Amino acid sequence: MESLTFRHTTKKPLPGAKPQAITGVVASGNLEVLLERVLPPDACEVAIETPITGYGPVWEAVVADFVARAEPGGIRISINDGGARPDTVSLRLLQGARLMEG
Amino acid sequence: MAIDRDALSWYEASARQRVDALLDTGSFAEFLGPEERRMSPHLPLFDLPRAFDDGVVVGRGRLDGRPVLVAAQEGRFMGGAFGEVHGAKLVGLLRAAREIKPAAVLILFDTGGVRLQEANAGETAIAETMRAIAEVRADGVPVIGLIGGRAGAYGGGGLIAGTCSRLAVSEGGRISVSGPEVIETNKGAEEFDSRDRALVWRTMGGKHRRLTGGADAFCADSVSAFREAARALIGRAPAFDLATLEAEHARLRNRLEEFGDCRDATEVWARLGVNDPDAVPAMDARAFDETVAGVGGANHDAR
Numbered sequence: 001m002e003s004l005t006f007r008h009t010t011k012k013p014l015p016g017a018k019p020q021a022i023t024g025v026v027a028s029g030n031l032e033v034l035l036e037r038v039l040p041p042d043a044c045e046v047a048i049e050t051p052i053t054g055y056g057p058v059w060e061a062v063v064a065d066f067v068a069r070a071e072p073g074g075i076r077i078s079i080n081d082g083g084a085r086p087d088t089v090s091l092r093l094l095q096g097a098r099l100m101e102g
Numbered sequence: 103m104a105i106d107r108d109a110l111s112w113y114e115a116s117a118r119q120r121v122d123a124l125l126d127t128g129s130f131a132e133f134l135g136p137e138e139r140r141m142s143p144h145l146p147l148f149d150l151p152r153a154f155d156d157g158v159v160v161g162r163g164r165l166d167g168r169p170v171l172v173a174a175q176e177g178r179f180m181g182g183a184f185g186e187v188h189g190a191k192l193v194g195l196l197r198a199a200r201e202i203k204p205a206a207v208l209i210l211f212d213t214g215g216v217r218l219q220e221a222n223a224g225e226t227a228i229a230e231t232m233r234a235i236a237e238v239r240a241d242g243v244p245v246i247g248l249i250g251g252r253a254g255a256y257g258g259g260g261l262i263a264g265t266c267s268r269l270a271v272s273e274g275g276r277i278s279v280s281g282p283e284v285i286e287t288n289k290g291a292e293e294f295d296s297r298d299r300a301l302v303w304r305t306m307g308g309k310h311r312r313l314t315g316g317a318d319a320f321c322a323d324s325v326s327a328f329r330e331a332a333r334a335l336i337g338r339a340p341a342f343d344l345a346t347l348e349a350e351h352a353r354l355r356n357r358l359e360e361f362g363d364c365r366d367a368t369e370v371w372a373r374l375g376v377n378d379p380d381a382v383p384a385m386d387a388r389a390f391d392e393t394v395a396g397v398g399g400a401n402h403d404a405r
Contacts, residue, residue, distance in 0.1 A: 001149055022136045025116055026153045027178040034136050034154055051151050078139075080151050 004048040013041035013073035021099035031084040033096040050081035070097040107326035112250040117174035123325040125163035132161040144220040156187040168205035177212030177253035185217040189227020196234035215257015228258030244339030249275035267339040270319040270331035271308035278306040304367040322387040340403040350404035
């Protein structure tokens with residue numbers, strides 16, 4: 001297993017008041033994403049547990065792209081990965097952000 | 103956003119989607135939710151990923167305004183298998199039912215059985231769950247099993263299903279103990295060809311279980327159908343006493359005598375009085391319910 005953590009500073013907090021949300025399932029090619037509104041409004045942290053080692057730079061790029069698109073300030077994101085492809089990870093992150101806004 | 107219960111496929115839905123859509127809208131409150139991170143202590147030893155809820159969602163909610171406790175297994179996480187935490191959550195829920203006395207406990211099965219990586223804890227959980235269900239039923243609380251996920255109810259999950267007050271099953275749902283591949287591995291493809299999907303479904307699938315009285319309701323593959331079935335079955339839970347047990351023993355003994363020499367499920371259906379057994383697999387829920395109404399033995403109070 002490999003653990004990765006990425007911290008970002010955002011320009012604004014993620015809209016909405018929902019305290020937490022979860023999306024996805026830990027299955028082959030899939031992942032679960034847990035979002036919690038527990039950080040200062042300009043901070044975002046993404047912690048990943050994955051059985052597929054050696055893809056740190058890809059995770060870093062996918063997370064940076066998500067942060068730039070969603071500006072998820074205030075959100076701590078925890079991921080249990082089942083070997084998802086980068087596009088699936090991107091989709092789940094955006095789904096999660098949308099759930100938090102709802 | 104309101105969920106369309108008619109449009110949501112039970113088979114395709116996740117455990118969380120099933121719970122949210124099955125119960126009265128917005129009534130579900132989870133115990134030990136994902137934010138508590140009660141994950142498996144064993145899976146990291148095998149370099150396997152964990153799930154925040156260990157593959158089962160438990161909590162309380164309302165069905166038609168009546169309080170219920172509910173557990174839903176996530177069949178896509180490790181085949182919905184029972185690990186230590188997974189099992190403890192289900193056992194804890196059943197023990198809570200003895201104090202809370204809800205209108206029912208609903209178990210949304212979707213499991214291949216015991217999780218092999220934590221087999222001892224999983225086997226113990228199966229036994230504890232069966233004991234807990236017996237105690238809950240003895241206290242007068244019905245335990246209703248709903249089976250329509252891709253993993254079905256296999257292994258210890260099949261045993262637990264057998265201890266429930268009532269079961270509802272869909273076409274896609276399967277109930278058994280040994281899975282098709284297990285039987286083939288042990289007895290050979292001549293005995294049971296696990297790749298023959300039609301054979302698997304007519305031997306272990308929802309329609310066969312319903313026709314032979316192994317399940318008490320047959321549902322179309324929608325959340326609304328399972329919701330209707332759960333509501334109806336809660337009101338029809340059999341007594342949990344010696345007479346029920348003796349009736350079940352007699353039913354099973356009789357079943358073996360009547361059908362023990364059948365080589366295929368279609369022979370069983372023919373002997374039950376189904377006019378055209380070969381037409382059963384293609385029937386929709388309504389046509390199938392009419393067929394069930396025409397045979398004896400599908401409805402009973404033995405359990």
